[in-house]
Amino acid sequence: MSARGEGKDGLFRVGVDAGGTKVRAVLARRLGGELQILGKGTAGSANPRQVGLAQAHAELRAAIEAAFGAAGIAPAPERCLVHIGSAGLATTEDVIAFESFEHPYARLEAQSDATLALAAYFAGHPGVLLIVGTGCIALARGLDGKLYRRMGWGFPLEVGGGAWLGLEALRLALGDLEGHRHTELARRLKAELESPRGVMEWIRGKSSGDYARFARWVFEVEDDRCRGLLEQWSGIAHRLVAELRVESGALQVGVWGGLREQLLGRLALVGYVEPKREPLEQALILADELAADVA
Template sequence: MGATEGAWVLGVDGGASSTRAAVADLEGRVLARAAAGPSNHVRGEAGRLRLRKALEGAVGGALAHLVSEGAGSRLECLQAVTLGMTGVNPGTPEAGRVVEELLPLLPSRALEAGLRARIEVVSDARTALEGATEGEPGILVYAGTGSVAMGRNAGGAIARAGGWGYLVDDQGGGYTIGRHALRAVFRAADGRGPETRLTSLLLEHFQVEDLDELVRVVYTNDGLDRPAVARLARLVARAAQEGDEAALAIYRHAAGELAGLAAAVARRLEMAAPAVYHSGGVFAAGRPVLEPFERAVRTALAGSRVWPARNSPLVGALLMAYRQLGHPITPDLASRLRAQLDAPGSA
């Protein structure tokens, strides 16, 4: 069987909140999909165990679905795999660990037929860029739990800014927004900042009566973990939509930081007035973050326009897997994948 006849591809989007996998054929029909928990930070035994569980749930789950649907005899059709993983770059020891954990899950017949040579591990920013632009020149700013920007110019060169992790960077991401929400509440209590709706929202969220109880919750068991802090961004969105000044200020600061990532990529790639795309849960807050983001982008990159990403990182991973096979990426192909994987309610 040739690489372009009856082939299947597997895409994986592995992040700090969840891991999604999908198998599709060359016509863009999604044959199976599954989701599991986070697969970020693969260093150390705990990280490796988290990665293993995530891949077993997502990749193993998708392949098990194919078997349950009677397609077990066709698993050798799987001819290319692309994984976009948070905190992982090609050619690194972390990428090697991802492949080691993935191999036992893949069909032996497909591996014997040459699949191992077409397993590609890249950063989740790379698959997000592919999904956002469908391979065209442009810059993607992604703000989920963390934040990163990546772009490609007309010559095919790629550059990144941000994405250095929550301890040193990730400005404009959900974790930082959540931290700023907590800070705003305690500063308001001291009189160092304005009164804010965030106080009542956080007390309600954590089901506590006062700030003394809240601070105990925050620091119990060495403190709230990253996903728990990042989830507080939803409360900031709610307060901002109600006109709370402290919440709006948090989003103005985040928007400026995120626009700065786009400008840094544009400088590195020598791009004038690039198309700038945005993706990730932070932008789901809508106007409180989008309006200042668009203003900041136009100020930093005169002539640029801002758009939502065309597709999710999972669609981007599938598009990159198609490219490994030399299969042409058309708007219709991307549209079919998007309709199945990115529509509201998709797994």
């Protein structure tokens, strides 16, 4: 291991944000009282509910090793303090299982990607956060300090995320294709999967991320049914935020996730504020705090 990558305590800090489709890691060291960013890396999904614990940890390590590579430093996982916010860690049992899985790190701390994003967005202060990416979840940190939530049940149970929009687009397109209706949705589906039988074969073993890639059809196709889906989507978002504002007492509202800009372009939210931090930055701060227990 190259000595130039170490801080005074000889430990690297690694913050990780792992959504439904990919994991991002940032590698840093503490030097002169400041955190110095060394490199960043990415890998595939680290959602244990989708890929299993072993593969989730393999993707986590791949992202961390990629960050070391970007920094020009030989990987040294045993010198890493890692904090990860990952999709698929919906319960306390999920977190315990993830942290308890055999790993090479000096310390590993985990939480859901949603709670990480909530803490980052409002810098720990009360607020309601709607996260719309592959999935959909609304979280709030109340004035009483408690955590409140809606949705986040996972695909296909939840509505409001890219996977749900993609599935609805597929259903519309499939009906058009089967009914010999020459619509833009049918044309796109035929170009992708050729026939209803092709769709039936394609769905085997597909994840939420696979369905989410069809969500763009809803935004791109000029079709009354697509416009209706978008109105329904906006209504879901408005309801989730309104319910949590009342329940939590929080006044600030935020939106995060891969479909953030599309939603904000359609919906005016009372109390909306811009994010204070990004989840990856928050994860790195929390990784740095682990040094107090190790050094």
